[in-house]
Amino acid sequence: MGQYNAQRFDVSTTMHKENSPRPAVLQHVSQNVRRLRNCADLSQTALAEKSGVSRRMLVAIEAGEKNVSLATLDRVAEALEVAFSDLIQAPENRDYSRINELAWAGTISGSKAVLLARAIARREVELWEFCLEPGDTYVSEADPDGWSEQVYIVEGYLTLRLSDPAAVQQIGPGEFFMFPSNQPHRYCNEADVPLRFVRNVVL
Numbered sequence: 001m002g003q004y005n006a007q008r009f010d011v012s013t014t015m016h017k018e019n020s021p022r023p024a025v026l027q028h029v030s031q032n033v034r035r036l037r038n039c040a041d042l043s044q045t046a047l048a049e050k051s052g053v054s055r056r057m058l059v060a061i062e063a064g065e066k067n068v069s070l071a072t073l074d075r076v077a078e079a080l081e082v083a084f085s086d087l088i089q090a091p092e093n094r095d096y097s098r099i100n101e102l103a104w105a106g107t108i109s110g111s112k113a114v115l116l117a118r119a120i121a122r123r124e125v126e127l128w129e130f131c132l133e134p135g136d137t138y139v140s141e142a143d144p145d146g147w148s149e150q151v152y153i154v155e156g157y158l159t160l161r162l163s164d165p166a167a168v169q170q171i172g173p174g175e176f177f178m179f180p181s182n183q184p185h186r187y188c189n190e191a192d193v194p195l196r197f198v199r200n201v202v203l
Contacts, residue, residue, distance in 0.1 A: 025088050025101050029073065030064035032087050036080045037062075051079035070104060085118045097148075097178035117178045119148050119202040126201040132156075132189035143181040148202045151187075152176040156195030159188040171197075 037047050044062070048055040053075055061068055061076070077084045088101045096118040104113035119125075132138065142163075143149075151158065153171050160169040163183035171177050179185070181201070189195040 024090070025103065026064050026068075028090050028101070029068070029087050030062050031091050032089070033058070033076060033080075034062045035091065036082055036086065040080055042080075047076070047079055051075045053079075083118065085115060088115060116152065116176050117150055119150065119178065119200075121202045122146060123203040125203065128199040128201065130187065130195075130197050130199050132158075132187065132195040134189055134192050134194065136189055138187040140181070140185050140187075142183050142185075143201075145182045147181045148178060149181040149185075150176065150178045150200040150202065152198045154196045154198065156189060156193050156197075157191040158195055158197055159190045161186040161188060 037044070040047075042050070044055050044058050047053075048058055051058075053072055057068070057072065058076075073087055074084055077087055080086075085096065085099055088103055089096075089099050090101070093099070099115050099117055101115050102112060103115045106112065130138065151160070151171065153173050153175050155173055157173075158169075158171045160171060160177065160179075162168075162179065162185050169177055169179075187197075187199075
């Protein structure tokens with residue numbers, strides 16, 4: 001079933017402003033809704049009845065011609081029994097660890113919401129804020145199979161060292177990374193400025 005919580009955003013918000021360039025995500029939504037509807041063997045009328053979204057709106061969505069609220073997309077995802085991210089992600093991109101798609105634009109330039117990544121949680125998700133001073137390190141043993149971690153850098157520079165010595169990730173402000181955490185890993189601040197980042201542990 002769709003995992004996106006539509007109540008996180010005002011249902012009146014849309015995926016792009018009328019006077020702004022049409023983002024690629026609308027084309028992704030158009031292609032994905034049509035493909036997933038056909039895979040489910042549903043007509044537009046049947047999907048409209050199942051989702052509570054008008055057929056006229058669905059026709060416009062599949063044509064890539066319509067402003068659409070996040071709440072509307074969530075209803076469509078629920079009816080198609082897929083995740084919200086399955087609708088907005090580029091069809092050729094099946095890497096859920098790096099979705100990075102604009103999903104909402106505000107009325108003021110610079111206001112936006114970007115879906116960065118998706119992970120399926122079997123039990124829960126922990127949200128952490130980490131602060132590491134220059135030269136400090138947080139060391140973690142391997143987590144159970146199926147666990148993953150997501151990090152988003154607020155300020156500073158993170159050096160992430162995994163079990164493979166060659167697999168070193170350098171992540172800077174505004175960047176993110178997701179990885180399977182069933183391996184020893186270390187969060188290192190090897191820069192000369194404080195590091196602050198958000199860490200999600202997906203159990």
